[in-house]
Amino acid sequence: MTSATTPTSGQPQPGRPAPEGSGYPPGTPLPEHLGEPIVRVEDLQKFYGTNHVLRGVGLEVREREAVMIVGRSGSGKTTLLRCINFLEEPTAGWVEVDGLRLQADPLKPRNREHLEQIRQIRLRAGMVFQDFNLFPHMTALGNCIEAPTTAAGVPQAAAIERAEYYLEVVGLIDKRDEYPSRLSGGQKQRVAIARALCMEPKVLLFDEPTSALDPELIGEVLRVMEDLAHAGTTMIVVTHEMHFAREAADRVVFMDQGVICEQGPPEQILQAPKEEATKRFLRRFLLE
Amino acid sequence: MSGLGGVGGFGGPGPEHAQAMLMVQHPLVEQVADARRRQRLRFRLTVVFVWLAIIAGVAAAIAAAGAWDWEFAFHYGPLIVLQGAGVTVLLSVTSIVIATVLAVFGALGRLSSNPVLYGIAGFYVSLIRGTPLLVQIFFIYYALPRINEDLFTWPAIAAGIVALSLNYGAYMTEIFRAGIQAVPRGQTEAAQALGIPERKLFRRIVLPQAIRIVTPAIGNDFVAMLKDSALVSTISVHETLWLAQRFGRSEFEPVTAFLIAALVYWALTIVFSYFQERLERRMARSDR
Numbered sequence: 001m002t003s004a005t006t007p008t009s010g011q012p013q014p015g016r017p018a019p020e021g022s023g024y025p026p027g028t029p030l031p032e033h034l035g036e037p038i039v040r041v042e043d044l045q046k047f048y049g050t051n052h053v054l055r056g057v058g059l060e061v062r063e064r065e066a067v068m069i070v071g072r073s074g075s076g077k078t079t080l081l082r083c084i085n086f087l088e089e090p091t092a093g094w095v096e097v098d099g100l101r102l103q104a105d106p107l108k109p110r111n112r113e114h115l116e117q118i119r120q121i122r123l124r125a126g127m128v129f130q131d132f133n134l135f136p137h138m139t140a141l142g143n144c145i146e147a148p149t150t151a152a153g154v155p156q157a158a159a160i161e162r163a164e165y166y167l168e169v170v171g172l173i174d175k176r177d178e179y180p181s182r183l184s185g186g187q188k189q190r191v192a193i194a195r196a197l198c199m200e201p202k203v204l205l206f207d208e209p210t211s212a213l214d215p216e217l218i219g220e221v222l223r224v225m226e227d228l229a230h231a232g233t234t235m236i237v238v239t240h241e242m243h244f245a246r247e248a249a250d251r252v253v254f255m256d257q258g259v260i261c262e263q264g265p266p267e268q269i270l271q272a273p274k275e276e277a278t279k280r281f282l283r284r285f286l287l288e
Numbered sequence: 289m290s291g292l293g294g295v296g297g298f299g300g301p302g303p304e305h306a307q308a309m310l311m312v313q314h315p316l317v318e319q320v321a322d323a324r325r326r327q328r329l330r331f332r333l334t335v336v337f338v339w340l341a342i343i344a345g346v347a348a349a350i351a352a353a354g355a356w357d358w359e360f361a362f363h364y365g366p367l368i369v370l371q372g373a374g375v376t377v378l379l380s381v382t383s384i385v386i387a388t389v390l391a392v393f394g395a396l397g398r399l400s401s402n403p404v405l406y407g408i409a410g411f412y413v414s415l416i417r418g419t420p421l422l423v424q425i426f427f428i429y430y431a432l433p434r435i436n437e438d439l440f441t442w443p444a445i446a447a448g449i450v451a452l453s454l455n456y457g458a459y460m461t462e463i464f465r466a467g468i469q470a471v472p473r474g475q476t477e478a479a480q481a482l483g484i485p486e487r488k489l490f491r492r493i494v495l496p497q498a499i500r501i502v503t504p505a506i507g508n509d510f511v512a513m514l515k516d517s518a519l520v521s522t523i524s525v526h527e528t529l530w531l532a533q534r535f536g537r538s539e540f541e542p543v544t545a546f547l548i549a550a551l552v553y554w555a556l557t558i559v560f561s562y563f564q565e566r567l568e569r570r571m572a573r574s575d576r
Contacts, residue, residue: 085481087480087481115486120483122481122482125481126481126482127478127481127482129474129478129481131474133472133474133475133477134478135475135478135493136497137497137500146482146484146493147479147482147484150484150485150488150492151482151485151488192478195482196481199482
């Protein structure tokens with residue numbers, strides 16, 4: 001393949017070849033809209049007792065990149081995601097988000113300084129959960145302004161303005177004063193996305209965001225996520241929605257037995273996988 | 289009646305709903321409903337009758353023995369009822385408020401990773417739950433002033449409030465601990481992922497939800513406290529039982545005096561149980 005044929009735009013360094021560690025096959029061009037690496041995971045290990053869940057994972061995610069992590073259940077993809085913002089404490093390895101680098105060290109005393117470092121990582125990495133976890137005693141708007149006002153020091157009025165903007169983005173501005181108990185599953189998840197966006201994080205982590213939804217509600221959530229991806233939101237998504245991954249991903253990462261088995265652009269991973277494990281995994285989806 | 293009885297139908301099994309559902313009216317349906325209604329009414333009337341019969345029987349027995357004295361009732365009754373109930377409610381309300389605050393801190397201690405706080409809270413709960421309330425009342429009123437006269441020389445009512453607060457605080461510590469633990473783990477994780485600092489996380493996310501969970505239990509404890517507060521009559525706090533005892537003894541009218549006291553406690557518990565039930569029902573509704 002010769003150099004990229006796509007027209008150049010104002011994006012940084014158009015058509016540059018994919019560097020090592022970027023997750024794209026060497027020799028191919030990096031997608032043009034990608035910026036510099038913003039999340040870096042190095043040699044991440046996680047044990048649950050004697051169960052070795054992550055066996056040295058390295059992952060680099062660039063600005064405006066949408067990375068979808070797929071794999072069988074138990075392959076470590078959710079654990080990897082939860083280790084990035086330290087909801088799980090990694091056993092060993094490094095995590096870097098937006099220049100903030102933290103070495104996993106379970107023996108380190110959990111003092112104020114350590115907790116504050118973790119908090120700083122979390123301020124930069126928003127998360128959307130499988131089962132939404134909206135605060136039930138607050139309205140949709142209340143959910144969205146809670147963290148900006150209490151964790152980021154945004155003044156109330158500015159937080160409300162911001163919350164209204166992001167509720168608009170997810171299409172739920174008319175539900176701003178509803179409590180979560182009066183929202184459908186899809187609406188709850190969209191509020192949860194707005195809530196995460198309100199912290200204006202550098203990267204959004206999605207942990208199987210549609211797995212707890214009724215089939216007819218999945219579409220509305222995926223549509224919002226796809227819009228975000230196309231608008232240049234940096235995101236790492238653990239998902240089982242292969243169709244969505246093909247449409248919205250810049251890169252698909254296939255995990256197997258605690259390591260990244262194969263990764264690359266969606267056409268390559270989902271349509272022409274090289275590894276036997278990837279083929280086996282995808283075959284099951286074709287049968288469905 | 290329009291063919292689409294849908295929208296109103298969600299309001300519950302009201303008569304409209306029944307009619308909307310029954311496109312074809314079967315004569316038996318109305319008859320069955322009538323019979324049920326009559327059955328329910330008969331049941332209720334019988335219950336009321338049983339209560340009245342028991343009350344009449346007891347009243348007749350007391351009157352026949354010549355044990356009830358109207359003169360005493362008119363002369364001392366208002367005092368016992370008004371002052372007695374007033375002091376009883378004051379004692380109980382003050383103590384339940386203090387006990388609730390103690391219980392929140394107690395529960396935080398019981399859940400703390402700090403061994404000192406955990407130790408203090410555990411000691412408190414163990415000591416208080418392991419000794420009789422009456423012993424605690426005596427110790428606080430009679431013994432503590434001997435240990436430090438300046439610090440612990442207090443009016444009987446203050447000693448009573450301290451004893452009741454400490455006692456109920458210990459029992460309610462366990463209630464709050466369970467309530468805090470009953471708040472789903474995902475709530476804490478969501479708040480952590482948003483970067484909300486630990487202290488605010490507890491105050492704004494966990495505690496409000498825990499309070500909702502424990503409110504029925506606190507209501508129960510309050511009703512129990514109304515009755516346990518009679519124990520502080522032993523250190524001559526001028527509450528319901530103390531007044532009844534005092535005048536019942538001096539006028540040789542124990543039956544009338546203690547009956548009035550009993551009726552005061554009974555009436556108070558009925559009133560507060562009613563409010564508690566309403567509160568619970570209202571909270572259950574807003575939860576959905």
